Amino acid sequence: MFQIVAAALAAVALTWGIVRFFFGAHKTVSGDMADGEQRATITVQGGYSPAEVTMRAGVPITLTFDRRETGECTSHVVFADLGLDAMLPGNTATEVKLPALKAGEYPFACGMNMVHGLLRVEGEAEVPAADMSAARQLPATTSGTDYAATEQREAEERREEIRRLLRLVVISAVLTLPVFVVMMVHMANHMLIPKWLMNPWWQAILITPVMFVCGAPIHRVGLPALIHRAPDMNSLVSLGTGAAYVYSLLVCAMPWMLPEGSREPYFESVGVVITLVLLGRLLETKAREGTGEAVRGLIKLRPRVVHVVRDGVICSGSEWLNPATYIDTDIDDVHEGDVIVVRGGERVPVDGMVLEGTGSVDESMITGESVPVEKMAGSALTGATMLSKGNLLMRATRVGGDTVLAQIMAIVARAQATKAPVQRLADHIARVFVPVVIIVAVWTFAVWAAFGPSPVLAHALVSAVSVLIIACPCALGLATPLSVTAATGVGATKGVLVASAKALEQACDIGTVVFDKTGTITRGVADTDSMDWAKPSYEHDSIKPGSKEAIATLRKAGIRTVMLSGDKADVAGEIAREVGIDTVIAQVKPDGKAYWIKRLQDERDTKSLVAMVGDGINDAPAIAQADLGFAIGSGTDVAMQSADVTLMSGDLRGVITTINLSHATMRNIRQNLGWAFGYNVIGIPIAAGLLYPFTGWLLSPMIAGLAMALSSVCLVLNANRLNHVRLSNTTVDGRNTPMSAGIIACKPTIIVDENTTLNTGDGNNANNKENSMHHTNMNTAPAGNGETATDPVCGMSVTVGADAITREHDGKTYYFCGDHCAANFAKAPQIFLN
Numbered sequence: 001m002f003q004i005v006a007a008a009l010a011a012v013a014l015t016w017g018i019v020r021f022f023f024g025a026h027k028t029v030s031g032d033m034a035d036g037e038q039r040a041t042i043t044v045q046g047g048y049s050p051a052e053v054t055m056r057a058g059v060p061i062t063l064t065f066d067r068r069e070t071g072e073c074t075s076h077v078v079f080a081d082l083g084l085d086a087m088l089p090g091n092t093a094t095e096v097k098l099p100a101l102k103a104g105e106y107p108f109a110c111g112m113n114m115v116h117g118l119l120r121v122e123g124e125a126e127v128p129a130a131d132m133s134a135a136r137q138l139p140a141t142t143s144g145t146d147y148a149a150t151e152q153r154e155a156e157e158r159r160e161e162i163r164r165l166l167r168l169v170v171i172s173a174v175l176t177l178p179v180f181v182v183m184m185v186h187m188a189n190h191m192l193i194p195k196w197l198m199n200p201w202w203q204a205i206l207i208t209p210v211m212f213v214c215g216a217p218i219h220r221v222g223l224p225a226l227i228h229r230a231p232d233m234n235s236l237v238s239l240g241t242g243a244a245y246v247y248s249l250l251v252c253a254m255p256w257m258l259p260e261g262s263r264e265p266y267f268e269s270v271g272v273v274i275t276l277v278l279l280g281r282l283l284e285t286k287a288r289e290g291t292g293e294a295v296r297g298l299i300k301l302r303p304r305v306v307h308v309v310r311d312g313v314i315c316s317g318s319e320w321l322n323p324a325t326y327i328d329t330d331i332d333d334v335h336e337g338d339v340i341v342v343r344g345g346e347r348v349p350v351d352g353m354v355l356e357g358t359g360s361v362d363e364s365m366i367t368g369e370s371v372p373v374e375k376m377a378g379s380a381l382t383g384a385t386m387l388s389k390g391n392l393l394m395r396a397t398r399v400g401g402d403t404v405l406a407q408i409m410a411i412v413a414r415a416q417a418t419k420a421p422v423q424r425l426a427d428h429i430a431r432v433f434v435p436v437v438i439i440v441a442v443w444t445f446a447v448w449a450a451f452g453p454s455p456v457l458a459h460a461l462v463s464a465v466s467v468l469i470i471a472c473p474c475a476l477g478l479a480t481p482l483s484v485t486a487a488t489g490v491g492a493t494k495g496v497l498v499a500s501a502k503a504l505e506q507a508c509d510i511g512t513v514v515f516d517k518t519g520t521i522t523r524g525v526a527d528t529d530s531m532d533w534a535k536p537s538y539e540h541d542s543i544k545p546g547s548k549e550a551i552a553t554l555r556k557a558g559i560r561t562v563m564l565s566g567d568k569a570d571v572a573g574e575i576a577r578e579v580g581i582d583t584v585i586a587q588v589k590p591d592g593k594a595y596w597i598k599r600l601q602d603e604r605d606t607k608s609l610v611a612m613v614g615d616g617i618n619d620a621p622a623i624a625q626a627d628l629g630f631a632i633g634s635g636t637d638v639a640m641q642s643a644d645v646t647l648m649s650g651d652l653r654g655v656i657t658t659i660n661l662s663h664a665t666m667r668n669i670r671q672n673l674g675w676a677f678g679y680n681v682i683g684i685p686i687a688a689g690l691l692y693p694f695t696g697w698l699l700s701p702m703i704a705g706l707a708m709a710l711s712s713v714c715l716v717l718n719a720n721r722l723n724h725v726r727l728s729n730t731t732v733d734g735r736n737t738p739m740s741a742g743i744i745a746c747k748p749t750i751i752v753d754e755n756t757t758l759n760t761g762d763g764n765n766a767n768n769k770e771n772s773m774h775h776t777n778m779n780t781a782p783a784g785n786g787e788t789a790t791d792p793v794c795g796m797s798v799t800v801g802a803d804a805i806t807r808e809h810d811g812k813t814y815y816f817c818g819d820h821c822a823a824n825f826a827k828a829p830q831i832f833l834n
Helices: 002-023 129-136 144-188 200-214 216-227 233-253 267-299 404-416 421-451 456-470 473-493 501-509 517-521 547-556 569-579 593-597 617-625 637-641 653-688 701-724 819-827 829-833
Strands: 028-030 032-034 037-044 052-056 061-067 076-079 084-087 092-098 104-110 116-122 305-309 326-330 339-342 351-362 373-375 386-398 496-498 510-516 560-564 583-586 609-614 628-632 645-647 749-753 758-760 788-790 797-799 805-809 812-816
Touching: 002 421, 037 052, 084 092, 084 144, 084 404, 144 200, 144 216, 144 267, 200 216, 200 233, 200 267, 216 233, 216 267, 233 267, 233 421, 233 456, 233 473, 233 701, 267 404, 267 473, 267 701, 339 351, 404 473, 404 496, 404 501, 421 456, 421 473, 421 501, 421 653, 456 653, 456 701, 473 496, 473 501, 473 653, 473 701, 496 501, 496 653, 501 510, 501 609, 501 628, 501 653, 510 517, 510 593, 510 617, 517 560, 517 569, 547 560, 547 569, 547 653, 560 569, 560 593, 569 583, 569 749, 593 609, 593 617, 609 617, 617 628, 617 829, 628 653, 645 653, 653 701, 788 812, 805 819, 805 829, 812 819, 819 829
Parallel strands: 028 052, 037 061, 052 116, 510 560, 510 609, 560 583, 583 749, 609 628, 628 645
Antiparallel strands: 032 037, 061 092, 076 084, 076 104, 104 116, 305 326, 305 339, 339 386, 351 373, 351 386, 496 645, 749 758, 788 797, 805 812
16 A cells, blocks of 8 residues: 555656646747847757747847757748748758747747747837738748758758768667567577576667667757757657666666566667667658658759850841850859740740740649640740750840749748648647656556556556657657648649648638639630720630639539629620539629628638639739639739739649649648557557556567657658649549530529629529629618728728727728738738739
8 A cells, every 4th residue: 555655646746747847937038139130049959949039029030040959850940820931950050030020929840840939029019011921921042042052951961861860770770689689589488598698787788879879869859858848759768768778777786776576677678769769760851851852853943054145145047056156054143134045855944035936845844734835936934844846045034033933932832831720739739748648657657566566667667668659749740741741842743832731721621713704714815806905805705725624623513613704794694604604793893803702701601611713913802802812823923922822824723633632631631640649549558558457468668669660650651642642633532523514504693793782684583592692782881970991902891980990001090891801901911002
């Protein structure tokens, strides 16, 4: 009874100490003001120190991350709320610059989502909404050149890490193998092993270098992480192997202090666990190279050598093909306005325009479309595309970070720096996971010490160490980021640029797709006989290839399709009937598109999202208002800036590709989360000895180490499967069969936007359920005699009063109909004000 009470009291005391230590208030450091900006230095070694930094609102911020370690875990710092992912080279101080921020909390974490910190911004200083927009759009690097250089540096650091880990694994295995073999043979038949080989001192001599030299990368991170109250997997391994090593030394030096049945050393377990952890880290580091394979493939498309015409002089005829007329220049030395020769079989180095020559260009690496595009004088060229046939003379119009490829890299980098909502639960669990595991290990030791069979101390130690070693918090942190990294890269190669992990997750919940008509469903070519160039007519505008197929596929999958058009009801209705649109809203005013997005949002099911696809400046408010905004890559930059997804080719079948990419990614994430949770939920109780009363089986620390080492590897390999996923643009997630555009039979609902009253066209019965938006007054002022203002996002009238939703910009107050419009305005006010 005394033994039971003593074990329980000790466990309670340790649990109280662990909770108080890990969950007590963290020390907060305030930034220093110098030269108009705030500065703070954060040491990166086994966590962030300090883990919390306080800054003032309205003042630019520079955070210096002094990284004093190497390895994959802390090689990046990610500000998910700002879409910022910065590489932190090993043993180097790196500055991360942030603009003036509004008051609030901005968490940051390592690239593996295991080490966490917090930037707290306090104060009432006003921050222009444009600055906040810039903060959210911060690229990981400033140009394509910088991005490529960063990727190259990261690849070199990863290769060095692989070489170092391989060396340590070999040394550790060579020293551990003799001890391991002797112990295994002795367990099988003790008569086969000479007595001197069982002397624990020679085992200590072999395993001590493994513990302190080969295991140094683990302890250098794990122990400081404990001190910083940010423990990770390395902390658990350090605790487990440290306990087993000290116990084994005690067996060597002072065996009389231990009960007779507990005088067996565990040096072999220490060596095997460290070897397996290093091996697992080696395999994981090699496997993680694959998650960014798609993006690195795009970077490698940039040619290093460019043929620049001497002094920019354009020769007559085909003289420019003469090698004597141009010099070979490094791509980083090309400037806007340079005249460049591109020969058949070469890649276009930068964005530009054809001056002379003809040729076929394969733009699949940018747009995802494999059909070559014919180019001639006046045609636009995109850098990194392949000139498969012919020769071209071009003038550079955009170089460096301004090129389309560089912008793609920046969008992908920002997307990979964001978090999907599905990750929140795993994040919350991961933050308390390690302290909970340590508490479980304490109670495991106490229960075995109180109730376990003889040798009590040995059983208690083995079980507690196994609990510490089998737990894998990294699996929880990695489950989503790995899949997002792989998926956004794959999307980029398919001509689909997803701006955030949230958008990637939401795309599979789209229930309604709203299309702009001109330039989106149709080609956007004005009628040649139009006499008023200020108000061009698009009545005879032809339908884009792929529009019919995309809309048919969406309808087949049960997704509602809506078209917004400024044309008259008969013109818009004819286009809708031809492509198979469900509902047409005709004669929409320029400021009315966001209003109709809505309305559609108000009518939807709670789990069904509304997407908007558009290409022009007048589509930007609607794209921002929608739950998920799609911009046509061939459209305006303003539309692309307000979009969650950009379709580089302009083909509406890219919407199908995006939905399928979302489904594939979410399946992959669910598999990763299922493995991460399942592994820990099942593994930890088994390691604690749950099966011992029924089977007499106790998990060895060596088996626990092997399981832990392979857990993260399984997640990485599963995420890499996304690199080989087949994304159909003719079926939605494989649930429907392709429908021929020729068999579409659709009589669309036609609604006329008359700005004050909304009437039904003659195409449908007024009582049709699609017409539930009837009798709505778009711009009628709310009831009452108070002053009204116009919502700059959706165009609706809003009562000016104390309860109104407002935002400040450039010293002026703007009023909004709801939080959604206000949030979209804050993202990019210049889009709506212009």
